[in-house]
Each structure stands twice: as structure tokens, then as C-alpha cells.
Amino acid sequence: MIELTVDGQAVQVEEGSTILDACRRVEIDTPTLCYGDTLTPVNVCRVCVVELEGARTLVPSCSRKAEDGMVVRTDSERVRTSRRLVLELLGSSVNLSTAPEALAYIEQYDAEPDRFGADSLTVAQAVKVDNDLYVRDYSKCILCYKCVEACGVDHQNTFAIAVAGRGFGAHISTELDVPLPESACVYCGNCIAVCPTGALMATSEFELREAGTWKEEEQEEVDTVCPYCGVGCNLTMHVQEGQIVKVTSPDDHDVTLGNLCIKGRFGYRYVQNK
Amino acid sequence: MPDLKLLADVPTADEREAIDVVVGGEAAGDGRVTRSDRTRRHLLLPALRAAQRRVGWVTPGALGYASRRLEIPPAEAYGVATFYALIALEERPADVLHVCTDLCCALAGATVPDGAQPSPCLGLCERAPASLRTVAGPEPREEQIPATGPPLPQTSGLKLLRRIAEGVDPESQPEFVALARARELGPDAVIAAVKASPLLGRGGAAFPTGRKWEAVASQPATPHYLVCNADESEPGTFKDRVIMEQDPFALVESMAIAMYATGCEKGFIYIRAEYPLAQKRIQHAIDASGFDIELRIGAGAYVCGEETALFQSIEGFRGEPRNKPPFPVEVGLFGKPTVVNNVETLVNVPHILLGDDARDTRLFCLSGNVGRPGLYEVELGTPLRDLLELAEAEPAKAVLLGGAAGSFLRPDQLDLELSFDAAREAGVTLGSGVVIVFGENADLVSAVLRIAEFFRDESCGQCVPCRVGTVRQEEALHRLASGRTNGNELAVLADLEQVMRDASICGLGQTAASAVTSAMKNLGVLA
Ligand SMILES: Cc1cc2nc3c(=O)[nH]c(=O)nc-3n(C[C@H](O)[C@H](O)[C@H](O)COP(=O)(O)O)c2cc1C
Ligand code: SF4
Ligand code: SF4
Ligand code: SF4
Ligand code: FES
Ligand code: FES
Numbered sequence: 001m002i003e004l005t006v007d008g009q010a011v012q013v014e015e016g017s018t019i020l021d022a023c024r025r026v027e028i029d030t031p032t033l034c035y036g037d038t039l040t041p042v043n044v045c046r047v048c049v050v051e052l053e054g055a056r057t058l059v060p061s062c063s064r065k066a067e068d069g070m071v072v073r074t075d076s077e078r079v080r081t082s083r084r085l086v087l088e089l090l091g092s093s094v095n096l097s098t099a100p101e102a103l104a105y106i107e108q109y110d111a112e113p114d115r116f117g118a119d120s121l122t123v124a125q126a127v128k129v130d131n132d133l134y135v136r137d138y139s140k141c142i143l144c145y146k147c148v149e150a151c152g153v154d155h156q157n158t159f160a161i162a163v164a165g166r167g168f169g170a171h172i173s174t175e176l177d178v179p180l181p182e183s184a185c186v187y188c189g190n191c192i193a194v195c196p197t198g199a200l201m202a203t204s205e206f207e208l209r210e211a212g213t214w215k216e217e218e219q220e221e222v223d224t225v226c227p228y229c230g231v232g233c234n235l236t237m238h239v240q241e242g243q244i245v246k247v248t249s250p251d252d253h254d255v256t257l258g259n260l261c262i263k264g265r266f267g268y269r270y271v272q273n274k
Numbered sequence: 275m276p277d278l279k280l281l282a283d284v285p286t287a288d289e290r291e292a293i294d295v296v297v298g299g300e301a302a303g304d305g306r307v308t309r310s311d312r313t314r315r316h317l318l319l320p321a322l323r324a325a326q327r328r329v330g331w332v333t334p335g336a337l338g339y340a341s342r343r344l345e346i347p348p349a350e351a352y353g354v355a356t357f358y359a360l361i362a363l364e365e366r367p368a369d370v371l372h373v374c375t376d377l378c379c380a381l382a383g384a385t386v387p388d389g390a391q392p393s394p395c396l397g398l399c400e401r402a403p404a405s406l407r408t409v410a411g412p413e414p415r416e417e418q419i420p421a422t423g424p425p426l427p428q429t430s431g432l433k434l435l436r437r438i439a440e441g442v443d444p445e446s447q448p449e450f451v452a453l454a455r456a457r458e459l460g461p462d463a464v465i466a467a468v469k470a471s472p473l474l475g476r477g478g479a480a481f482p483t484g485r486k487w488e489a490v491a492s493q494p495a496t497p498h499y500l501v502c503n504a505d506e507s508e509p510g511t512f513k514d515r516v517i518m519e520q521d522p523f524a525l526v527e528s529m530a531i532a533m534y535a536t537g538c539e540k541g542f543i544y545i546r547a548e549y550p551l552a553q554k555r556i557q558h559a560i561d562a563s564g565f566d567i568e569l570r571i572g573a574g575a576y577v578c579g580e581e582t583a584l585f586q587s588i589e590g591f592r593g594e595p596r597n598k599p600p601f602p603v604e605v606g607l608f609g610k611p612t613v614v615n616n617v618e619t620l621v622n623v624p625h626i627l628l629g630d631d632a633r634d635t636r637l638f639c640l641s642g643n644v645g646r647p648g649l650y651e652v653e654l655g656t657p658l659r660d661l662l663e664l665a666e667a668e669p670a671k672a673v674l675l676g677g678a679a680g681s682f683l684r685p686d687q688l689d690l691e692l693s694f695d696a697a698r699e700a701g702v703t704l705g706s707g708v709v710i711v712f713g714e715n716a717d718l719v720s721a722v723l724r725i726a727e728f729f730r731d732e733s734c735g736q737c738v739p740c741r742v743g744t745v746r747q748e749e750a751l752h753r754l755a756s757g758r759t760n761g762n763e764l765a766v767l768a769d770l771e772q773v774m775r776d777a778s779i780c781g782l783g784q785t786a787a788s789a790v791t792s793a794m795k796n797l798g799v800l801a
Contacts, residue, residue, distance in 0.1 A: 043597050043737075043779070044736050044737045044738070044779070045737070045738055046737050046738050046739055046777040046778070046779075047738075049776070049777045057775065057776050057777070057778075057784060058776045058777050060597065063597055064597075065599075078772075078776065081769065081772055081773065081776075082739070082772070082773045082776050082777040085739065085743075085769055085770070085772070085773035085777075086738050086739060086773065086777060089738050089739065089742035089743055089746065089773075090738055090742065092742070092746070093742050093745075115762060115766065116746050116749065116750075116766060117749070117753070117760045119749075120745075120746065120749060121745050121749065142738075143735070143738075143741070152347075159278075159347030159349055159350060160279075160347075160349055161349055162347070162349040162350045162352065162353035163353050163592065163735075164349075164352055164353045164356040164357075165356050165357070165735065166356070166357050166358075166359075166575070166733070166734060166735050167730060167731060167732070167733040167734065167735045167741060167744070168730065168733070168735065168741055168742065168744075168745045169735065170734075170735030170736070170741065173349065173352065173353070173356075174349050174352075175281060175337070175341075175347075175348035175349045175351070175352040176281070176334055176337070176348075176352055176363075183279070183349065184278070184279035184347065184348075184349070
């Protein structure tokens with residue numbers, strides 16, 4: 001076991017744990033955006049930073065391994081300022097309207113994304129609708145790398161998408177930005193499952209939202225097992241007004257870790273096509 | 275590796291041939307990827323460079339062929355290709371002029387003619403205004419313009435530059451006396467000698483070299499690698515270029531010593547793409563000496579000088595800095611213990627072993643409004659004012675010390691002693707030895723805006739504070755400069771300075787506001 005101090009409290013965690021694990025152990029609320037329990041930390045959003053005694057800069061709690069004797073502060077003015085700024089920078093450049101966590105953090109940290117002025121550069125662009133199953137609205141993309149990881153080594157091993165470009169121009173792209181049907185994409189939708197902002201969205205949800213008839217509060221979640229093959233993935237059917245509007249899989253499910261294939265995620269229409 | 279879905283476009287015969295020179299010929303027959311093609315991702319950038327040097331840009335066919343031959347998903351190969359400023363993915367002429375619009379060249383009145391590409395500092399600041407011409411074709415070439423600069427301004431009192439001042443022939447191999455001495459001493463004694471010396475890294479971070487070497491030497495994991503960082507892209511810096519162009523054997527000998535001392539199986543030297551003569555001379559010195567050193571060439575990315583971004587670049591990934599820890603001495607190039615050192619750092623080592631000159635000297639790159647621009651070598655502790663006098667600087671209204679990641683000094687701060695301690699005390703950095711003089715008529719507002727533009731352009735884009743922060747910083751400065759203020763720019767800039775310094779992944783973001791802030795606070799520019 002490793003013992004460290006977080007906000008004055010002694011915390012014990014197992015070898016290999018991160019500072020974030022330690023924070024969670026003692027229920028210290030820590031914002032995260034690019035971190036995912038089932039993904040390798042890329043530590044790029046920097047919203048989870050904490051103050052570590054002896055370190056010149058703040059450190060990302062999601063990836064920094066806990067060490068014996070570390071003294072960590074998560075509630076200092078310095079930490080709050082950086083977290084607030086990260087949220088302001090994101091909020092000023094990205095459409096966060098379908099990113100509930102980010103919106104909640106903005107509230108919590110009193111972030112004011114508007115303070116940079118109306119002519120601030122943003123990633124606004126047209127929605128990419130190039131296939132029947134899901135849409136990509138990169139004006140909502142915070143570049144958290146989760147979809148790339150899910151499509152690549154962490155889950156899917158398809159490598160249909162990657163980060164391209166540099167600096168503010170960095171973006172998620174297929175090779176030469178070809179439409180998805182020309183890319184390696186197999187429509188597993190595992191990128192949709194990890195996307196924290198709604199930039200990637202099943203067409204069914206996208207169309208209802210466009211029509212103003214997406215009613216998340218009214219939806220029921222029905223758990224079932226995918227009927228297509230012997231793997232036995234757990235499915236959660238999101239049902240609105242008697243229609244399946246989205247399929248997910250719980251990411252704590254030991255078979256799927258939230259992942260499905262095209263059949264499980266999108267092959268539900270037959271249920272409704274009476 | 276999954277079955278790759280490949281691009282449909284096919285390469286031309288020329289492109290195929292150019293790429294094959296890098297990745298090896300394809301076995302005749304079914305065109306399937308052979309086993310030996312695996313794990314060769316590190317050849318991606320060399321392959322892309324080869325294709326572009328052959329036809330002027332990276333066509334979809336060439337990109338597809340390189341990804342197929344190296345078994346790299348095309349989306350990832352595209353991600354790598356689009357990272358580098360000097361890789362073109364859209365058709366353009368074979369002959370391109372890259373015109374430097376950075377600080378020193380702007381002071382010298384640089385203008386970008388029609389059809390030319392603007393460029394950040396080309397490391398030719400002592401001959402500003404400068405440009406680089408790249409010509410693709412069967413015999414591709416790159417030309418530094420002007421082709422030659424003024425001779426070394428100093429002739430005596432030199433240590434690292436002594437041989438150059440004496441007119442050493444860069445193409446004939448000298449006797450490697452320091453390497454022989456190292457072999458007599460044995461690895462431990464070499465490390466002990468470097469540790470006992472005052473040598474601190476000259477790439478910017480001033481880390482004690484001996485400690486770095488000792489840490490790598492003691493790592494049980496093998497192999498160990500040496501990487502010489504010759505990416506030199508900090509605006510105003512050209513010291514490493516002068517050494518590589520004019521005394522390349524001193525550097526390869528120093529690398530051989532470092533490899534011997536730290537048990538490195540192999541060495542790499544990563545030279546920026548903009549240094550064709552340095553590449554040629556270093557390659558010649560490597561070939562002549564027979565050391566196991568491989569030359570790698572960048573493709574236009576300042577951030578690739580950050581040591582872990584440099585590893586990513588060599589390995590065939592986007593040049594995105596890694597989070598530290600783990601540090602390179604444990605997990606470096608290809609995940610192995612790695613010594614990374616700057617060119618100037620390394621060429622100090624022969625003098626330590628031979629004990630021929632005990633002075634701790636440092637190279638300074640003087641440019642801007644000075645009568646005798648060029649590379650100077652003075653003892654650490656020399657007052658900045660003496661250096662400015664040597665270079666016949668014009669009366670300055672400001673001096674930029676340490677480059678774009680450094681700070682502006684006022685005329686009354688020029689008595690600063692050029693030592694690491696004095697710099698730290700004054701809250702400035704010697705950085706990579708940049709000293710740019712801004713004379714009475716210099717336009718400091720433009721300089722500050724150019725620095726902000728540089729960081730915005732060169733951010734790798736990985737982390738939010740730097741990716742968006744550098745954009746917001748530039749926007750706020752432009753608003754101040756044009757008088758269209760919101761009234762909150764100063765507060766915004768102060769906040770950006772803090773979040774970039776505190777929460778960015780690497781030194782690029784961490785220092786992206788340093789010079790700007792110093793100009794505002796120290797000089798009152800835009801404040
Ligand atoms: C954005 C950035 C660019 C850098 N560029 C260079 C460079 O061009 N050359 C260099 O030697 N070090 C550069 N460094 C510093 C390296 O990361 C590293 O500290 C250095 O190569 C170590 O060598 P040294 O100990 O001999 O100085 C850069 C650092 C940052 C953050
Ligand atoms: S749907 Fe699956 S294969 Fe397609 S991009 Fe998303 S993760 Fe990759
Ligand atoms: S599309 Fe979604 S998952 Fe992918 S990088 Fe953007 S925000 Fe993250
Ligand atoms: S600080 Fe800038 S250059 Fe460094 S990792 Fe972050 S985005 Fe990339
Ligand atoms: S959650 Fe830690 S850096 Fe994004
Ligand atoms: S070459 Fe133009 S500023 Fe350095």
C-alpha cells in the first residue's frame with residue numbers, strides 16, 4: 001500500500017493507483033474529461049490537475065501515479081484557477097450544448113467562457129452526415145482522444161480515425177478526411193460510447209434532437225442481452241414513447257466494457273419493423 | 275495489427291522508388307506485406323520526406339503506399355503527415371521558397387514574395403533576412419539563402435569554437451584523442467569526470483549532464499540509446515548549426531564518448547529539416563568515423579525539440595510530448611533508457627576529458643540590431659553588456675534573452691551576468707543562448723505579436739491550456755494592438771499565463787507567455 005496526503009487527509013491506495021484514485025477513495029470530487037475508466041490515460045484536457053508539493057507545475061491526477069509521502073492539494077486557489085481556465089478555454093471554442101459533464105463543471109467552477117469576446121476563434125463547422133448510423137459534429141469536439149483510443153488499441157483495433165493537423169487545427173479525421181463509408185470504420189459505435197460531448201451521436205438521437213423531440217427525461221432504460229451471437233453482450237435499450245432510440249452497453253460490464261459491434265448497437269430496427 | 279483497409283490511390287513509379295529507398299524494396303509477387311515490414315513504423319517520416327522530395331508533395335498514392343509498406347493504418351499515417359509544417363498534402367510546385375518572417379528577419383525587413391511560404395526562424399539569424407529553398411525532383415536539394423554568413427566574429431579566447439576559428443576542415447576526420455582518452459579511463463571514470471565538471475545542459479533546461487548520464491548508465495533495461503537533439507528551432511538560435519556545419523567531427527566524437535560511457539547500443543541525431551548543410555556534414559562525419567549513429571531529419575515542428583516529442587517523431591508518431599514522469603533516462607526512445615543531449619552540451623565533453631581548458635564557456639547567438647551578428651563564446655558570468663559590446667550592438671531599447679521562450683530585458687537590465695544562477699535570480703533564462711537586440715527604431719509590438727503567433731502555430735494541439743490558450747493570447751494581444759479592446763485583456767492574459775505555465779503538458783505551453791508577459795511588465799509594451 002501507498003500512503004499519501006490529499007487535502008490534509010491521509011489516504012491509502014494500492015501500488016499503481018493514480019492520484020485520481022486516491023481522491024476518489026476519500027470522495028474528493030475531481031473533474032475529468034479525457035479520462036475514461038476503460039481507456040489508457042492520455043492526460044490532455046488538464047481539467048483534473050492538482051497541486052503536488054515539490055512539483056514546479058500542477059500535475060494531472062488522472063495519470064500521475066500515487067507515491068508514498070506525496071502531499072496533494074485539490075482545493076487551492078491555484079488548482080481552481082487552472083481548472084476554471086481550462087473550462088473557459090473549452091467553452092469558448094467548442095459547442096458544449098450536449099456535453100452534460102462539461103456544462104456541470106463550468107457551473108461548479110464559475111467559469112465564464114464568454115469572457116474572451118464574441119470574435120474568439122472556435123471549431124464551429126458543419127455536421128458530418130455521411131452514413132446512416134451515426135453523425136460526427138466536430139464543432140462539439142473537445143479533442144479528448146477517447147474515440148481514437150476506442151477505435152484503436154484500447155478497444156476496437158480498427159484505427160479508422162486519428163488526430164490530424166496541429167495546434168488549434170488539430171482534429172479527429174479519417175485518412176485524407178474521406179467520408180466514413182470509404183474509411184476503415186466498421187460502425188461498432190464504440191467511439192460514440194466514449195465521446196463525452198455528443199460530438200459523435202447515433203443518427204436516431206441526432207434526428208430526434210434536430211426535430212426537437214429528444215426527451216431524455218422521459219426515456220426508459222431496458223437491459224437485455226444481445227441476441228445476435230454467443231458473446232452475450234449486455235445491451236441497454238433507451239426507449240422513448242415505445243421506440244428504441246439508442247442502444248448502449250454499461251461500461252462496467254465485464255464482457256463489453258461498454259463496447260458493442262454494429263449488430264448490437266445499431267441492429268435493433270428489426271424489433272420495431274413490424 | 276488488424277487487416278488494414280488501405281487507400282485506393284496508387285503511387286507513381288517515382289514515388290514508389292523514392293519510398294523503397296527508405297523502406298526497402300518490395301518482394302516481387304503478390305504485394306503482401308512481409309514479416310520484416312512489421313515494427314518499422316519509425317520509417318514513416320523518412321518515407322514521407324522521400325516521397326515529397328521526389329515529387330514536391332505527399333500525394334494520396336504515396337501516403338497509401340507508405341502506410342501499406344509500413345503496416346500503419348492510413349488514418350494514423352495521415353495524422354502524422356499533417357503534423358509537420360513542411361509536409362505538404364496538397365499539390366504544390368516542386369520548387370518552394372520558405373521565407374523567414376521571424377524576429378531577426380523581420381528586424382532586417384523581410385518580405386514574403388508572391389508564391390513563397392512564410393516560415394518561422396530558419397536558424398540563419400546572423401544572415402537575416404534569410405530563406406530556404408526546397409527543390410523536389412530526381413536530385414532533390416535544399417538551399418539556405420544566403421548560402422554563407424559572416425565568419426566567426428571572435429578569433430581568440432575560444433574553447434568550443436576554437437577549432438572552427440582555426441579553420442578546421444569539416445570534411446576531414448581528425449584523430450579522436452578524447453575518445454581514446456575515454457577508452458583509457460573506462461565508462462565509470464568518464465561519467466565521474468562529467469559529473470565533477472560544472473556542465474549543465476545547453477538545450478534550455480540546464481540539467482546536470484553527469485547526473486543524466488549516470489542515471490542511464492545504471493539502468494538495467496537494455497538497449498540504451500543516445501539521442502543528440504539538433505532540432506534547434508527556438509527563434510534566434512543557430513549555435514548548433516554552426517558546430518554541425520563547421521566542426522561535425524567534434525560532435526560525432528562527443529556522441530561516441532557519450533554512448534561509450536552510458537552503454538548505448540546506438541545513437542541518433544535529430545537535425546531539423548531546415549539545416550541541409552549540417553545534415554550533409556554530419557552524415558559525412560558519421561560515415562567516415564563508422565560510429566553506430568543514425569541521422570534523422572525533422573519536417574518543420576519546433577515542438578519536436580522537446581525531448582519526448584522528439585522520440586515520438588523518430589518512432590513515427592505525431593510529435594506530441596509525453597507526460598513526465600517517467601523521464602527519458604528510464605523510458606525514452608522506443609521505451610528504453612535514453613540519454614538526450616543538446617549539441618553544445620555534448621561538444622563540451624572532450625574538453626572535460628582532455629582537461630585542455632577548464633573554463634566553463636557558453637555559446638550565445640547574437641542577432642538583430644547588432645553590427646557584428648554571429649555566434650559568440652564567452653565564459654559563464656560575463657556581463658551581458660560586454661557581449662553586446664563585442665557584437666557592436668546598437669543602443670538597445672530591449673534585448674530578448676533566451677528566445678521566444680525567454681524574456682525581454684530593459685536597457686537598464688543589461689548588466690545581468692550571464693550565468694545560470696544570476697539568470698534564475700533575475701527571473702530570466704539563458705535558454706538556448708539567444709540574444710536578440712532591438713534597436714531604437716525596432717517595432718516591439720510587432721515582435722510581441724510575432725512571438726504569440728509562433729506559439730500558436732507551433733503548439734502540438736494536444737493539451738487544452740496550450741492549444742486554446744495560445745490562440746486566446748494572440749487574440750487578446752491583437753485586440754490591444756489595434757485598440758479594439760474589451761477592457762478585460764490584461765486580466766485574461768494574466769490568467770492565460772498562469773494556466774499555460776501551470777497546466778500545460780510540456781515546456782512549449784509552459785513558456786508560451788513568458789516573453790509576452792516580460793514585454794508587457796518590463797517594457798510596458800501593450801500594457
Ligand atoms: C518546445 C521545446 C523545444 C525544445 N527544443 C530543443 C532543441 O531544439 N534543442 C535542444 O537541445 N533542446 C530543446 N529542448 C529541450 C529538450 O527537451 C531537452 O531538455 C534537451 O534536449 C536536453 O539536453 P541538454 O540536457 O543537453 O540540454 C526543447 C524543449 C521544449 C519544451
Ligand atoms: S464506429 Fe467503431 S470502427 Fe467506426 S470510427 Fe467508431 S470506433 Fe472506429
Ligand atoms: S469526437 Fe468526442 S470522443 Fe472524439 S475527441 Fe472529440 S470529444 Fe473526444
Ligand atoms: S504544452 Fe502545447 S506543445 Fe506541449 S503538449 Fe501541450 S499542446 Fe502540445
Ligand atoms: S482527465 Fe486528466 S487530463 Fe483529462
Ligand atoms: S532565420 Fe529568420 S529569425 Fe532566425
